[in-house]
Amino acid sequence: MMKSLVSTGRKRKFAALPHKTLIIIAALFALGVIYGNLFVISDPLIIGILFLSGLFSMLFLVIGSRANAAERPTIIDWGLSALSLATGAFFLWNADVISSRITLLEELTPLQFFFGSSLLFLSLEATRRTTGAGLTVVVLGFMAYNLFGHLLPPPFGHGLIEYSYLLDALIFTTDGVFGVPIQVVASYVFLFVLFGTLLSFAGGGDFFFNLAAALTGKSPGGPAKVAVISSGMYGTISGSPVSDVVATGSITIPIMKRLGYSARFAGAVEVAASTGGSAMPPIMGSAAFILAEYTGFAYREVVYAAIIPAILYYLGVFSQVHLRAVKRDLRAYPDDIPTLKQTVINGWMFVVPVAVIVLVLSLGYSPTMTAGLGAASVVVAAACSPRTRMSLWRVVEGLGETTLRILPVAGACAAAGLVIGGLSMTGLGMKAANVIM
Structure with missing residues (x-):
């Protein structure tokens, strides 16, 4: 039933x-x-x-x-x-x-x-x-x-x-x-999803995953902690729990299972971590835009109000993962993770679009203009390196995938x-x- x-x-x-x-x-x-x-x-x-x-x-x-x-x-x-x-x-x-x-x-x-x-x-x-x-x-x-x-x-x-x-x-x-x-989805949400999709297509998802792995991968329960941090980071650019699970869970869940973590625990960690993605500023779920529209507050005020609760949420999930990892002696991440220095050198350009979003939003521009400039900055920043540069067809794929991701929301x-x-x-x-x- x-x-x-x-x-x-x-x-x-x-x-x-x-x-x-x-x-x-x-x-x-x-x-x-x-x-x-x-x-x-x-x-x-x-x-x-x-x-x-x-x-x-x-x-x-x-x-x-x-x-x-x-x-x-x-x-x-x-x-x-x-x-x-x-x-x-x-x-x-x-x-x-x-x-x-x-x-x-x-x-x-x-x-x-x-x-x-x-x-x-x-x-x-x-x-x-x-x-x-x-x-x-x-x-x-x-x-x-x-x-x-x-x-x-x-x-x-x-x-x-x-x-x-x-x-x-x-x-x-x-x-x-x-x-x-529908008015909110047709404006704010669509453009912010476009920003996240283009950033993911350029390789931003891999950068945030590697950054999380470099920070916490060697501690007890490393893969589970990587799932938490990478999901939070990916949530800043997607605002969608579903795409968060697809982007980060497709990597973290198999690794956790391969190291002996139960399938239930691996799935639960990823779901709990990805769910918070819709509340992680600056790119939040559609509910944040609807809230701003109904209350009359500027979207940046909603973002400011969400920062501390979002951090507390992930702090709670991370603490639970750490305590269970210590109690169950869960294994750390394998040795093949990149170093923090290597990760930053290879993916520094992905910090630029997020910084553009935060800067433009803090300057008081509308969420629509903020998302549009953020999406344009993704293409420009990705062009700084041959490894991340997107072809015309790749950009077309990003535009098309944005529309397809909006279908369930509509x-x-x-x-x-x-x-x-x-x-x-x-x-x-x-x-x-x-x-x-």
């Missing part, structure tokens, strides 16, 4: 030519997002429409409907992808009319009703494929409360909300699907927008607060 709630769709692996085609399309999409964020001032509704429909058109082809889905997209997948593009085209073509209409007073036209319902269905299906049935059920529960809450007694009951009214608020305003979560944020939009219609948040008081 629990497995079915958290099970997500299968992420497909395409053959060489289809994969290259997908990367090129995803890279062009990334360039469009970069251009729209750094050089164009657009209506938030238009940004959300283009971003979400573009991602959905790729999502249904890349992520299957089930964990055991076919390796190739099915007719249904192609149909959902085509419907995503058609929905995006309709909303973009009618953006002026949609943005100027009076919500809940002007009746939806048949085409608006059809494409609005289509986008609602696409958002729910994207949520199910990327996050599992659990979150989808939660969203459906909130929607059911919106539609049938008028049947409940006080204090949780509310006035009658027809489906057309719910659709109007959730789809045709910036309070629902195109609300703050599904979750679309779901969040549906919940937030529904809450604003019914006032459930205030009612719950009053009941608690």
Whole structure:
């Protein structure tokens, strides 16, 4: 039962030519997002429409409907992808009319009703494929409360909300699907993920791993400590626990198991260490950007507030690893780790992009501009050495991979927008607060 709630769709692996085609399309999409964020001032509704429909058109082809889905997209997948593009085209073509209409007073036209319902269905299906049935059920529960809450007694009951009214608020305003979560992902999050992806593609992940190994690899439980420190360092450039596990865990877990550490212990250390990556400044998870947007605080203030808790978290994980290593006499890292001097000489250029991010952020620039300058500094810094210099195709791969990494986030944020939009219609948040008081 629990497995079915958290099970997500299968992420497909395409053959060489289809994969290259997908990367090129995803890279062009990334360039469009970069251009729209750094050089164009657009209506938030238009940004959300283009971003979400573009991602959905790729999502249904890349992520299957089930964990055991076919390796190739099915007719249904192609149909959902085509419907995503058609929905995006309709909303973009009618953006002026949609943005100027009076919500809940002007009746939806048949085409608006059809494409609005289509986008609602696409958002729910994207949520199910990327996050599992659990979150989808939660969203459906909130929607059911919106539609049938008028049947409940006080204090949780509310006035009658027809489906057309719910659709109007959730789809045709910036309070629902195109609300703050998607707006944040389409701007701050996307560009910061681009920064982390390019830095990883240039070899930054290996540098931070070697740096952690040189610092703690020879002490008791060295590989586990390397997992903690390297995950924390990688978290500063990725902000994603999943990519953190993939980048550092693929190295640390096999080494820990080879030296006699249990598979459970090795996996637990890596998961605990990588989870903190989303709270490690300066590149934090999407929740930090949403928090800054909702509270009105500058993003750098959120970063400053997170520094001490993040350090304390990793200090706690590191202490647990050290105490267990001493108690169980866990072996240190093998002898083939690079020295600290060698690591710094080979990878000093990877410190530059992180320093650029910290400097630009502290000078008061917007998070969007900070991430854009940081991503550009990665390409420039990597070009300082023939070993790290990225070719044009490598940069294209980095752009495309950024888009693909955003796909699961888009599904979750679309779901969040549906919940937030529904809450604003019914006032459930205030009612719950009053009941608690």
